[in-house]
Amino acid sequence: MSNTAPALIASNGDSLREAFGKSLSALADEFPQVVVLDADIAGGTGVHHFRKSHPERFIQFGIAEQNMMAAAGGMAAVGLIPVVTTFAVFCLRAIEQARLSLCYARRNAKIVASHPGLDVGPDGGSAQALEDLACFRAIPGMTVISPADATEMALATRAILEFDGPVYMRTGRSASPKLFGDDHKFVIGKGQILRDGNDLTIIACGTEVARALEAADLLKEDGISARVVNMPTIKPIDTDLIARCARETGAIVTAEDHNIHGGLGGAVAEALAASVPAPVEFVGVKDVFGASGEPEELAYAYEIAAPFIAAAARKVLKRKK
Amino acid sequence: MTLTAQKTAAEPDHAQKLLVQLAQAARFVRMHSIASIYHAGSGHPGGAMSSADLFACLYGAEMNVSPRMVSDPNRDRFTLSKGHAAPALYAVGAYYGFCDPKESLKLRKLNSPFQGHPHVLDLPWVETSTGSLGQGISVAIGMAIGLKLQNNPARVYTMLGDGELQEGEVWEAAMSAAHHKLNTLTAVIDYNKLQSDNSNAVIMGLEPLADKWRAFGWDVQEIDGHDIAAILAALRHAGTTAQPSVIIAHTIKGKGVPYMENIPTWHGSVKFTREQAEEALQALGASLADMKDFLDV
Numbered sequence: 001m002s003n004t005a006p007a008l009i010a011s012n013g014d015s016l017r018e019a020f021g022k023s024l025s026a027l028a029d030e031f032p033q034v035v036v037l038d039a040d041i042a043g044g045t046g047v048h049h050f051r052k053s054h055p056e057r058f059i060q061f062g063i064a065e066q067n068m069m070a071a072a073g074g075m076a077a078v079g080l081i082p083v084v085t086t087f088a089v090f091c092l093r094a095i096e097q098a099r100l101s102l103c104y105a106r107r108n109a110k111i112v113a114s115h116p117g118l119d120v121g122p123d124g125g126s127a128q129a130l131e132d133l134a135c136f137r138a139i140p141g142m143t144v145i146s147p148a149d150a151t152e153m154a155l156a157t158r159a160i161l162e163f164d165g166p167v168y169m170r171t172g173r174s175a176s177p178k179l180f181g182d183d184h185k186f187v188i189g190k191g192q193i194l195r196d197g198n199d200l201t202i203i204a205c206g207t208e209v210a211r212a213l214e215a216a217d218l219l220k221e222d223g224i225s226a227r228v229v230n231m232p233t234i235k236p237i238d239t240d241l242i243a244r245c246a247r248e249t250g251a252i253v254t255a256e257d258h259n260i261h262g263g264l265g266g267a268v269a270e271a272l273a274a275s276v277p278a279p280v281e282f283v284g285v286k287d288v289f290g291a292s293g294e295p296e297e298l299a300y301a302y303e304i305a306a307p308f309i310a311a312a313a314r315k316v317l318k319r320k321k
Numbered sequence: 322m323t324l325t326a327q328k329t330a331a332e333p334d335h336a337q338k339l340l341v342q343l344a345q346a347a348r349f350v351r352m353h354s355i356a357s358i359y360h361a362g363s364g365h366p367g368g369a370m371s372s373a374d375l376f377a378c379l380y381g382a383e384m385n386v387s388p389r390m391v392s393d394p395n396r397d398r399f400t401l402s403k404g405h406a407a408p409a410l411y412a413v414g415a416y417y418g419f420c421d422p423k424e425s426l427k428l429r430k431l432n433s434p435f436q437g438h439p440h441v442l443d444l445p446w447v448e449t450s451t452g453s454l455g456q457g458i459s460v461a462i463g464m465a466i467g468l469k470l471q472n473n474p475a476r477v478y479t480m481l482g483d484g485e486l487q488e489g490e491v492w493e494a495a496m497s498a499a500h501h502k503l504n505t506l507t508a509v510i511d512y513n514k515l516q517s518d519n520s521n522a523v524i525m526g527l528e529p530l531a532d533k534w535r536a537f538g539w540d541v542q543e544i545d546g547h548d549i550a551a552i553l554a555a556l557r558h559a560g561t562t563a564q565p566s567v568i569i570a571h572t573i574k575g576k577g578v579p580y581m582e583n584i585p586t587w588h589g590s591v592k593f594t595r596e597q598a599e600e601a602l603q604a605l606g607a608s609l610a611d612m613k614d615f616l617d618v
Contacts, residue, residue, distance in 0.1 A: 074463020
C-alpha cells in the first residue's frame, strides 16, 4: 500500500482521530513494541500518519475485523503492544474476539475506534455506533475511554500505551473544538471539574463535553449555576468525583453521543446508586438508531445539542430535594 | 502404565523407537481424556480421541517446547483453536510434564485450572484462551506475525476442528496468513467428518476442502491422522514451505473406542457411566492397575 495515500475522508487536523493518529506516530519511537493493525481504513481512523512514519510496524488485515481483533491477542502474547484500529461499529462486529482473545486472556492490547455516535454524520444510521461504550464496558477487565478534545486525545494516547491491559478508546470523526490548554492532565479513571457550579452537575464525555459547557452558559442566563465535569474514563468510572458532585450539587445530568442505555449515563447512575443517590437526567440518543445528516443537525434532531442538555438540567432541578 | 510422564527422546537413528513412544503417548492421551471426562461428568470425548495421535506427535516430537521452556521466548507456540479438545491437550501436557497427571483429572471442576476450555491465565503453557471457534487460528497468526517482526524463528502451530471451518473468521485468517507469507505457521485440521449434531456433510459441507486451502494460498497435505509416521513426515515438510502450511489429517471420531467410533453423539458434552469409562479404557488396552489409577482417584 502506498505510504503517501491521502486521508480517506478530508479532515481538518483538529478531529480526535487525526489527533490520535499524529500522537501515535509521535510516540512510536518511545514505545518500540507498538504495532498498528488496520482493516483498510487507515485514512479514516488517523493511523495513516503511523503508516507513513513507521510502515514496518503497520500491519494490514484487510476488511476482516474478527481476524484482526483476535490476531492482536497473538501479537500481545509475544510481547508487542497491538493497537487495533477501525470504526466503532466494526469493533462491535469483533466484540467476541475482543472478549475472549484480548480481555479473557488479559492481553496488553488497545482498541482505538473512530467514527462513534451521531458525530459520524452523513454515512448514516448503519455507521453510527451508539452501543459501543455499553458493550465494551460490560466486558470484565476492559478499560473504556472517550476523550473530549485533541489535547486530551494526545494525553490519553500516551496513557493507554503506558497502561498494562486491554483498553477500548473512542476517537471522533468531526473537527472538535479546543477545550484544554497545555497544562491539561489526563489520568485513566479520573474525571475533572471544568467549571464549578452549585445547583447541579453535568457529567459529559467525548463531543458532548463542549456542548455541556455551552449548556452551562445557557443555564447561567437563567441564573442556574451548573457544574460541568469531564468524564473521559467511562470504566473504571470516577465514583469519588461523582459522589462528591451529588453531595455538593444534589442533581446530575449526563451527556453522551451514545444510547442513553448502558454508556456514561448508566455508569454514572450505577455509581450514584451505590454512593450518594441523586436524581439523574440522561442526555443521549433515546434508544433509537441514527440517520444521515451533518453532526450538528443530528445533535438537534436527536436532542443531544446544548439546549437539550440545558432543558435536562431544568428538569432535574425540579426533581431535586 | 502409571500416571507418570516421560519425555520421549527424538533421536533420528531410533525412528522406530520414536514411533512406538509416540503411540504410547497417544494411548495415554486417550485414556487420560476418557478418565477426566468421566470424572467431570461432562466433556467432548470424540474429538479428544480423534486428535490424540496429532497431539502426541506435536508435543512428543515436532514442537520445540518443554515444561522448562514455558516462558522462553524462543519456544514454539501452539494454540488449540478447537478448544473443546481441551481434555486431550491436558492429557498430552500431563504426559510430557507440563502439568500433574492426577491434578489434570480434575477437569471442569470448581477451582481447578483445567477448565472445560483452555485458559492461559490458569495454565500459561496452553499459550492462549480458546473455546470460541475460529479465534485460535487468528491468535496463531498474530503470534507468527509478531515473532517474525522480532526476528524470532520460533514456529507457531494451531489445531482446528472440521466443524470449526464453518466459521467465517477461519477464512479471514487463512487469507491473511497467505498474504503475510507466514511460512512459520502450521495448521493441523482434525478432520473426523463429524460435528455436534451430525456429519459435516449434513450440517454444512466442507468439500472440496484441500482445494479451498490451496485456493487461499496455503501448502496443503492430506494424511491419515492416525499414522504416526505420516504425521511426523507432514509436520517436517510443513517446516520447509514458503507458504503457511495446512495438514488435513483424516481421522476417526472416537478412535480407539469401538462403541464411540464415528458416532456423532460422542462429539458433544457427554456423561460417562462407570461401565462406559471402563469399557473405553479396556478397549485402549488399560490394565487393571491403569484402570484403578485413572478411575479411582
